[in-house]
Amino acid sequence: MIDEHAIGERYRAVAGELNERQRRLWAGAEALSHGRGGIAAVARASGMSEQTVSRGRREAAAGETLGPGQVRVRGAGRKALTQSDPGLLEALEALVLDEARGDPESPLLWTAKSVRHLARALGEQGHQIHFTSVAKYLRELDFSLQGNRKTKEGSAHPDRDGQFRHINQTVKDALDARQPAISVDTKKKELVGDFKNGGQEWRPKGDPVKVRTHDFKDKVLGKVNPYGVYDIAGNEGWVSVGIDADTAAFAAASLLSWWRGCQNNCVGACG
Structure with a gap:
């Protein structure tokens, strides 16, 4: 049985560094290595058409070469x-x-x-x-993936988009009525300082966020419970930091502190 998931993982690991001909040859060689059913399996795993994989298989088997800088026969192919x-x-x-x-x-x-x-x-x-x-x-x-290479995502709930569209519309209605609309988040206890966090993001190439090499707790700063409040209309954030256990009371106190801090004027005429 051909492991299409593994084929896809291998392809995605190198595809961004290959030109069109190299990707085609890679797919053809991969199909050759699997024998019967290889072309269809590689096509499904890579997203290429079976015709492209089949052509790459022929080119890989024939060992044909093109001129310097060429990726296909002159006049062939479709527009970018x-x-x-x-x-x-x-x-x-x-x-x-x-x-x-x-x-x-x-x-x-x-x-x-x-x-x-x-x-x-x-x-x-x-x-x-x-x-x-x-x-x-x-x-x-000029973007590149940087950070940890943990890219697997959980399966999405079938109503996920509908849920967020409803939330999005509710927020828009509140903003149109000049009422406060905020997003809140809380996390587990975090190290205080420039430490590495999990995940990855697209950033300009060669410009990763610089953090400490080791994640040893700072003896002076220690750990805290962060709780963030973001005012969408004002594009302003409020962060409360606690040293006790994260509780509902702490969350409510953080929201109250934010509300008092913006003095009821964070979204203009909100009441």
Whole structure:
């Protein structure tokens, strides 16, 4: 039995560093190694068409070469997506960059920035693209994945999008009525200082966030319970930090502190 998941993992690990011909040859060689059924399996795992994988298999078996810089026979192939869809790169960059928080049509952003989610989000905007192409264009925009390589995501609830659309609409209604709309979050006890956190994000290439090498607790600063309140309309944050156990009373006190701190004027005429 062919392990398509493993094929997909291998492909995604190298696809961004290969040109079109190299990706085709890789897929062809992979299909050759699996024998019968290899072409279909590699096509499903990589997102390539069976025709492309089959061609790569023939090229890999024949050992044919092209001139320097060539990736396909002259005149072959289709136009790049960026030629047929000029607004694609701009739409992709807008999805990735944090500045999108200022979009008045979407006060809440909930799409995780994996290439699959980005491909789906682009599709909803009318830009048809495969997730492997999203990764390629992100690199062209000078983004790279940085941080821990823990990329597996849990399965989504079937009503997940509906839930968030409802929340998003409720927030928009509150903002239109000049009523406060906030997001809150709390975490387990955190080390105080410039320590590494789990996860990863797209950042300009060669510009990772610098943190300490070792996660030894600072004897002076220790650990705290952070609780954050974010005012969506004002684009302002309020963070309460406690040293006791994280309780409902602490959460309520944090919200009360925020409300008193903004003196009921954080969203203009909110009552």
